[in-house]
Amino acid sequence: MRKWLPLLAVSLSTFMLLVDLTIVSIAAPALAEELHSSFSALQWTVDVYVLVLAALLMAAGSLSDRLGHRRVFVAGLVVFALASLACGLAPDTGALIAARGVQGLGAAAMYATNAALLAATYTGRDRSVAFGLWGAANGAAAAAGPVLGGVLTEHVGWRSIFFVNLPVAVVAVVLARVGIRGGGGSAAGRMDLPGVASFTVAATLAVYGLIRAGDAGWSDPVTAGVLAGAAAATLVFLLVERHRADPMLDLGLFRRPAFAVLMFGAAALTASAFANLVFVSLWAQSVLGLGAMTAGLVLAPLAVVAFVVAGAGGRLLHAVPPRHTIGWGLLLVAAGTALCTLVGPDSGWPVLVPGLCVTGVGVGLCTPVLASAALAVVPPQRAGMANGASNTFRQLGYALALPVLATVVTGQARHVLGGGGGAGAAERLTGGGYRELLGEAPAAVLRAAYVAGLDRIFLLSAALAAVAGVTVLLLLRPAAPAAPAPAREPVAAGAARD
Known part of the structure; x- marks a missing residue:
């Protein structure tokens, strides 16, 4: 049993940090009422966590290659626990948003090292089982967040959704210290501070611009300026990474079609399968009038199915090429989200169950294989970088999709409401x-307005997942990783052993 302690430590941390991606959505009404939060502020309580997580994942991966994976993993657990305590004690929305940002920093340190720790600890069939069970934790956590959040919010209070992280983090730290072999990594190379800074600025401006577009419109001069700034910062990041000897992200990896298509698939998975769940939770509580716990349980089919499929897949699909499990998994996500478009103004929550179950199968197939496939197509010295990049694209997919979908839902609601309150009413509704x-408006009109937005975002999610699935099936082919150029690979080969 001792050999599975590293898997338990890694899976606990993964489940905890991914639950915090979605757990806030189910507590949003209670949180907004107590802290008097606006819709934009509610978006930021979700997005600032994802944004910091995505912005620092690659930096944390590169740092772990140098300092040691276990060391960075444990440090992340400690930071995450302290930030969770600050979230639970937050006196206002500003303090909560700031604490959520620090949570994202700890989450980045944990998430960037997860797959590298498993790859260094397990081999052969044990590795397939480990990645399968870790993938089950990934697949279940994002959808289980609303379920856990509903139970805690309704019976304890919204602050408990953060306090519950403390005992989990303590257990994970103990397991990591006991079960995971330590090591110093490699001290070669320096941290890519210009790369970290330019990537963070680019991601922040992009998310802020998309959120502002939902409030002020795409023609707003500030919106246009912010998005232009995001494009400029992205260009700076690419130029910085291209000319550094020890980059945060080696752009040469994208010359491998397998790596590039895996990054696209990772982003598309979270954008299409999970970003829309925030609006399903709000619809269930505000329009259907469900309690927080019941609204969370609406999403349970996705969580349960994803957990079962991912756990079984690690053992049963060991010999199946990644392009099939990932590609067909994404196509199942497309089919599941397309089924969710059957929701209508008079529908109850059961209409979503078939679509959520099919989506769960797709998520369960994709999640464990995405991580292991990314590690398989890069040199061992780039394990932390590849893991960080894969997880970065997953979180960027979610972070960028959320404000886009919010804009779509509000826009569709505004179209249906017409002159009945205009944009202000549409934003309040969504x-x-x-x-x-x-x-101010008939119940039938309000229900139709919200459902029109849900229908459109489910359709967009289905289209994105379908394109990604077909792309993976056509372009992902096995390829042995080429030896890295000496000038671009300062990290010692032993770094991946920690």
């Missing part, structure tokens, strides 16, 4: 203000 608007 932010959970259905009950408040009942005196």
